[in-house]
Amino acid sequence: MTKDSQIDKLKKVEKVYSFWGKFSFLYSAQDIITFLGRAKTIRNRAVKKMGLKRSDKVLEVACGSGRNSPYIIETVGKEGFILGFDYSQEMLDAAKKLCEKNGWNNVKLVQGDAAQLKITENNFDGVVSVLGISAIPDWGKALERCRDVLHLGGKLVVCDARLFTGFLKFLNPLVKVIYSKFAAWDPSKNITGKMKEIFGNVELENLNFGTFFIAVSIKK
Secondary structure, X not given: OOHXXXXXXXXXXXXXXXXXXXXXXXXXXXXXXXXXXXXXXHHHHHHHOOOOOOOOEEEEEOOOOOOOHHHHHHHHOOOOEEEEEEOOHHHHHHHHHHHHHHOOOOEEEEEXXXXXXXXXXXXXXXXXXXXXXXXXXXXXXXXHHHHHHEEEEEEEEEEEEOOOOHHHHHHHHHHHHHHHHHHXXXXXXXXXXXXXXXXXXXXXXXXXXXXXXXXXXXXX
């Protein structure tokens, strides 16, 4: 990917998620369609796959408006630390409001490009990204940076979407158009393959008739 094309794609991501950040209630509502009514179950399952305990340190890449924060907070408690990282400042503003509303004082929010992941913290117990990697232009480098900031034995969990298979395949052209435009989604990325290449291991669970997956890699 050339530098210019990467900048153009980042601008698209910024534009798309700036809108969702300003209207975070709509972003919450679209979860019903995107997750086929199982948003809470799948988001919670992705968080649980990190195998966290109280007081652990977690990085969420493409944290958005904080849709996964309740499940992370429930797991690590007030003793834990969560760093939410996102490219959209508007999304982070929505996440900040959620933190303030719930009194979550152990959450730090940082704006930036996940391919560079410029943060001062490292040695995370877990890194999670839900519907984020598929929208990040330089997603391979983002996965490498996720590995870099984990401590040995730490887990990266990626939850993302796939196109339909079987009798619903006829919907795929429409799905690609809608989610490419409104979520900067790129289903052509072989996320699990890249995770295995970077970490040397990956464990995969398919959900929602194969349209969702949760992939887990351990830093060894």
